[in-house]
Amino acid sequence: MRSSDARRAPLGLRAAAWAVVAFLHVPLALIVLYAFSAEDQSYVFPPPDLTTRWFAVAWNDRPDVWRAIRLSFEVASYATAFALVLGTLAAAALARTQFFGREAISLLLILPIALPGIITGIALRSAYSTLEIPFSFWTIVLGHATFCVVVVYNNAVARLRRTSPSLIEASMDLGADAFQTLRHVILPQLGSALLAGGLLAFALSFDEVIVTTFTAGQQTTLPIWMLAELVRPRQRPVTNVVAVVIIALTFVPILLAYYLTRADEPGAR
Amino acid sequence: MTHAVALERVYCEYGAVKAVDGVELAIAEGEFFTLLGPSGSGKTTCLRMIGGFALPTAGRVLIEGRDLTDAPPYARPVNTVFQDYALFPHMNVRENVAYGLMVRGVPRAERARRAAAMLELVRLPGVGGRRPSELSGGQRQRVALARALINEPRVLLLDEPLGALDLKLREQMQAELKALQRRLAITFIFVTHDQHEALSMSDRVGVMNRGRLEQVGTPREIYESPATRFVAEFVGAANLLEGDAARRYADGAACALLRPERIRLGSEAGARASGTVADRQYFGAFVRLRVELQSLQLAVDVPADGVVPEPGARVQLHWNAEAIRRLDGNG
Amino acid sequence: MTALAAAALPPVKPHPVSDFFYRRRALLVLLLLVPPLLWVGVVYVGSLLALLANSFFGLDHFSGQVVREFTLKNFAELGTGANLDVVARTVGMALAVTLACIALALPVAYYMARYASGATRAALYIAIMLPLWSSYLVRLYAWKLLLAKEGAISWVLAKLHLSWVLEALLATPVIGGHSLSFSPLGTFIVFVYLWLPFMILPIQAALERVPASLIEASSDLGARPAGTFWRVVFPLAVPGIAAGAIFTFSLTLGDYIVPGVIGDSSMFIGQVVSLQQGTAGNIPFAAALSLVPIVVIALFLWGAKRLGAFDAL
Numbered sequence: 051m052r053s054s055d056a057r058r059a060p061l062g063l064r065a066a067a068w069a070v071v072a073f074l075h076v077p078l079a080l081i082v083l084y085a086f087s088a089e090d091q092s093y094v095f096p097p098p099d100l101t102t103r104w105f106a107v108a109w110n111d112r113p114d115v116w117r118a119i120r121l122s123f124e125v126a127s128y129a130t131a132f133a134l135v136l137g138t139l140a141a142a143a144l145a146r147t148q149f150f151g152r153e154a155i156s157l158l159l160i161l162p163i164a165l166p167g168i169i170t171g172i173a174l175r176s177a178y179s180t181l182e183i184p185f186s187f188w189t190i191v192l193g194h195a196t197f198c199v200v201v202v203y204n205n206a207v208a209r210l211r212r213t214s215p216s217l218i219e220a221s222m223d224l225g226a227d228a229f230q231t232l233r234h235v236i237l238p239q240l241g242s243a244l245l246a247g248g249l250l251a252f253a254l255s256f257d258e259v260i261v262t263t264f265t266a267g268q269q270t271t272l273p274i275w276m277l278a279e280l281v282r283p284r285q286r287p288v289t290n291v292v293a294v295v296i297i298a299l300t301f302v303p304i305l306l307a308y309y310l311t312r313a314d315e316p317g318a319r
Numbered sequence: 320m321t322h323a324v325a326l327e328r329v330y331c332e333y334g335a336v337k338a339v340d341g342v343e344l345a346i347a348e349g350e351f352f353t354l355l356g357p358s359g360s361g362k363t364t365c366l367r368m369i370g371g372f373a374l375p376t377a378g379r380v381l382i383e384g385r386d387l388t389d390a391p392p393y394a395r396p397v398n399t400v401f402q403d404y405a406l407f408p409h410m411n412v413r414e415n416v417a418y419g420l421m422v423r424g425v426p427r428a429e430r431a432r433r434a435a436a437m438l439e440l441v442r443l444p445g446v447g448g449r450r451p452s453e454l455s456g457g458q459r460q461r462v463a464l465a466r467a468l469i470n471e472p473r474v475l476l477l478d479e480p481l482g483a484l485d486l487k488l489r490e491q492m493q494a495e496l497k498a499l500q501r502r503l504a505i506t507f508i509f510v511t512h513d514q515h516e517a518l519s520m521s522d523r524v525g526v527m528n529r530g531r532l533e534q535v536g537t538p539r540e541i542y543e544s545p546a547t548r549f550v551a552e553f554v555g556a557a558n559l560l561e562g563d564a565a566r567r568y569a570d571g572a573a574c575a576l577l578r579p580e581r582i583r584l585g586s587e588a589g590a591r592a593s594g595t596v597a598d599r600q601y602f603g604a605f606v607r608l609r610v611e612l613q614s615l616q617l618a619v620d621v622p623a624d625g626v627v628p629e630p631g632a633r634v635q636l637h638w639n640a641e642a643i644r645r646l647d648g649n650g
Numbered sequence: 651m652t653a654l655a656a657a658a659l660p661p662v663k664p665h666p667v668s669d670f671f672y673r674r675r676a677l678l679v680l681l682l683l684v685p686p687l688l689w690v691g692v693v694y695v696g697s698l699l700a701l702l703a704n705s706f707f708g709l710d711h712f713s714g715q716v717v718r719e720f721t722l723k724n725f726a727e728l729g730t731g732a733n734l735d736v737v738a739r740t741v742g743m744a745l746a747v748t749l750a751c752i753a754l755a756l757p758v759a760y761y762m763a764r765y766a767s768g769a770t771r772a773a774l775y776i777a778i779m780l781p782l783w784s785s786y787l788v789r790l791y792a793w794k795l796l797l798a799k800e801g802a803i804s805w806v807l808a809k810l811h812l813s814w815v816l817e818a819l820l821a822t823p824v825i826g827g828h829s830l831s832f833s834p835l836g837t838f839i840v841f842v843y844l845w846l847p848f849m850i851l852p853i854q855a856a857l858e859r860v861p862a863s864l865i866e867a868s869s870d871l872g873a874r875p876a877g878t879f880w881r882v883v884f885p886l887a888v889p890g891i892a893a894g895a896i897f898t899f900s901l902t903l904g905d906y907i908v909p910g911v912i913g914d915s916s917m918f919i920g921q922v923v924s925l926q927q928g929t930a931g932n933i934p935f936a937a938a939l940s941l942v943p944i945v946v947i948a949l950f951l952w953g954a955k956r957l958g959a960f961d962a963l
Binding site: 058059060063064066067070071073074075077078080081084092093094095096132135136137139140142143144147149155158159161162164165166167168169170172173174175176177179180181192195196199203227228229250253254257259260263264273276277280281289293296297300301304305308 | 665667668669671672676679680682683685686687689690691693694695696697698700701703704716754755757758760761762764765774775776777778779780781783784785786787788789790791792793794795796798800801802804805843846847850875896900901903904905906907910911920923924927933936937940943944947951
């Protein structure tokens with residue numbers, strides 16, 4: 051660690067900060083270790099022996115894992131697509147306007163992640179039950195899209211607020227109509243923020259379990275599969291392997307999103 | 320003769336705020352016209368209504384005789400140099416300059432040729448491949464100018480374009496802008512809060528205050544014959560004579576102006592007033608004295624190379640009768 | 651002037667649609683808002699209204715069918731002892747988790763905002779953001795491994811000859827239990843772990859906005875580091891703390907998976923809601939019960955707003 055100019059943190063503070071960071075990451079490291087554990091009956095630590103066998107088992111002998119991954123992938127793709135369209139529209143309408151009710155609308159958009167997932171879940175569940183809508187692929191997508199919209203909206207609004215409004219004026223001043231301005235100026239400016247928002251929305255949907263249990267019926271997304279294994283373990287080593295795969299799969303979009311919107315983050319420089 | 324731009328009783332209101340309050344203005348073809356005023360005076364809003372970025376709540380905007388009051392910016396034969404330059408960060412300099420041609424569907428080769436010629440015109444050849452972020456403030460400003468001029472506008476709008484530059488560069492750009500305007504023979508409408516800039520560059524100046532146009536005239540008229548008290552105080556240094564002083568020195572006018580440089584020091588014979596030097600400020604080319612009279616203070620500019628009286632010295636003040644300018648209204 | 655002497659530019663083409671909306675920006679904003687508002691308004695708010703409506707319906711216990719007649723029976727049932735216990739247990743846990751998160755988040759956030767710079771700051775930011783976005787279930791699963799009787803924590807404590815500490819803790823009533831993974835203590839640890847990043851980032855954002863000169867002024871005026879922290883830094887962090895507390899509080903109140911996987915058999919609101927709507931098929935009662943977190947959170951938000959929490963969101 052590089053200490054900056056004269057401001058060197060007191061030792062206690064530094065130790066506390068890094069201890070908390072360790073607290074956040076040691077459990078994740080442990081998962082990786084367990085994926086190689088040769089022990090298949092208990093969670094004994096330290097693992098008696100290490101093996102890569104379970105990766106092969108998960109890859110070859112567990113079609114249920116593959117089906118779950120596939121379903122989660124499809125749900126997340128559709129939810130992200132809806133969220134991108136709706137979140138971008140909302141951001142375009144609200145980023146630089148002031149009118150009565152504007153705050154209420156932005157609060158409404160944030161509500162699906164501000165309220166506990168179980169409320170979103172039970173609310174959708176009671177709506178489906180009231181309207182007698184049977185569970186399907188689309189009932190899951192509908193639930194996921196409601197909270198994914200916020201993620202895209204937040205990213206897009208942050209970028210639009212950071213972009214000088216005179217860029218749009220300059221474009222129209224130079225002869226571009228609204229559509230040309232959208233294509234040549236607004237979308238290129240917004241592009242990486244939308245990509246980041248889409249990636250985060252995807253990660254969020256891919257990992258969502260609480261709302262999904264209320265809206266999925268008999269369908270098994272990857273988190274639902276994982277939850278079933280948590281409650282009633284079938285083949286613990288395979289669960290360990292899938293956990294590592296999920297970590298690897300979700301870190302990629304999160305890191306990408308971070309690098310795409312670094313300048314929009316107030317905290318990161 | 321049609322005017323390049325005419326504002327006919329134009330109002331622009333945001334809720335209860337009258338940003339522009341009944342402005343009537345005609346700007347001739349080929350004129351270098353400056354809107355001068357403090358921030359919030361409505362000068363930028365006037366410019367934005369000519370450019371099409373703000374729509375008037377009442378009145379008409381005519382450009383080259385055509386009523387374009389409600390026309391969007393892309394349908395107007397005017398282009399703008401923005402205060403923050405508004406260069407597109409995702410395009411290089413050449414693409415920025417050629418943007419106006421690109422959206423009009425000019426072929427690529429022709430665009431490149433014209434963009435290069437424009438960059439040469441603003442004396443920035445060879446930077447076409449760079450990003451705006453790699454340029455200095457002065458260079459960005461030139462790119463913004465080239466980008467606005469490539470569309471061959473009849474009128475160029477400049478919104479405090481020199482505000483972000485340091486003094487030396489600003490003075491250089493003032494001279495270049497003026498030369499460019501003469502060479503292209505198009506109308507420039509320039510917005511600034513800097514009176515020196517306004518006086519030194521413009522053919523005519525319009526002084527704005529609280530959404531109203533206080534006075535329109537040549538720089539000389541504005542400086543020497545201000546129409547209102549606001550103009551007198553905003554442009555240049557001013558001694559305002561009121562009440563007793565006005566009665567004594569300005570034949571009983573309600574308010575009168577006496578510029579500090581129009582007052583001379585001299586002998587007792589024929590002196591119009593006498594007083595004591597309270598303070599002095601050195602400005603390089605001249606020294607400004609603060610002279611205490613019985614009931615008022617006067618600023619007096621004297622050459623720095625002559626004999627400058629010490630504070631406390633008794634001085635006799637002289638001026639010509641026409642140095643006193645009567646002012647009407649309260650501005 | 652080659653450019654200006656060249657052939658005239660092609661004229662600007664007419665743009666009727668663009669012109670129309672240029673003059674009617676309010677209409678454009680409205681049109682942009684219609685799809686997202688329809689979505690959130692109809693799907694989400696509609697569902698919340700359905701939830702509210704259901705909480706006033708009854709259940710025919712013989713047929714298991716929802717009876718769509720107005721009744722306050724569900725709310726009367728909420729007031730019974732067992733259900734009150736569940737509510738008290740959940741809110742108590744949410745408060746404890748929130749306080750623990752504040753205590754752990756403050757040093758990291760303060761260190762990030764004030765001392766770390768450049769690469770360190772970016773690394774810390776990523777280190778906190780990654781767990782925030784990454785899989786909740788996997789992170790929960792990691793703790794199942796850690797807390798298991800034969801798992802890493804027991805092993806480390808045994809190596810340090812501190813197993814008696816763990817045994818003493820597990821023997822303590824209220825927080826203790828059969829093992830770490832079957833005790834309220836375990837539930838608490840996992841909640842703190844899961845929601846901690848949601849507390850760190852808002853505090854860090856709030857402290858980030860405090861100019862360093864403010865803190866330097868305090869030390870300059872003679873305050874010791876601890877004094878500076880409590881009198882200057884902490885009050886400035888309050889909006890961030892409140893914003894983070896909204897997350898930790900709301901997430902704990904609504905969770906039903908953590909206490910199901912790590913914990914003893916005592917129930918939390920989320921579990922009861924989940925059981926009632928699932929196994930029991932009693933959506934009306936589940937709906938009434940899920941209004942409790944909404945009310946608690948509304949009260950919490952109202953309090954947080956008064957502390958200026960929303961400026962830091």
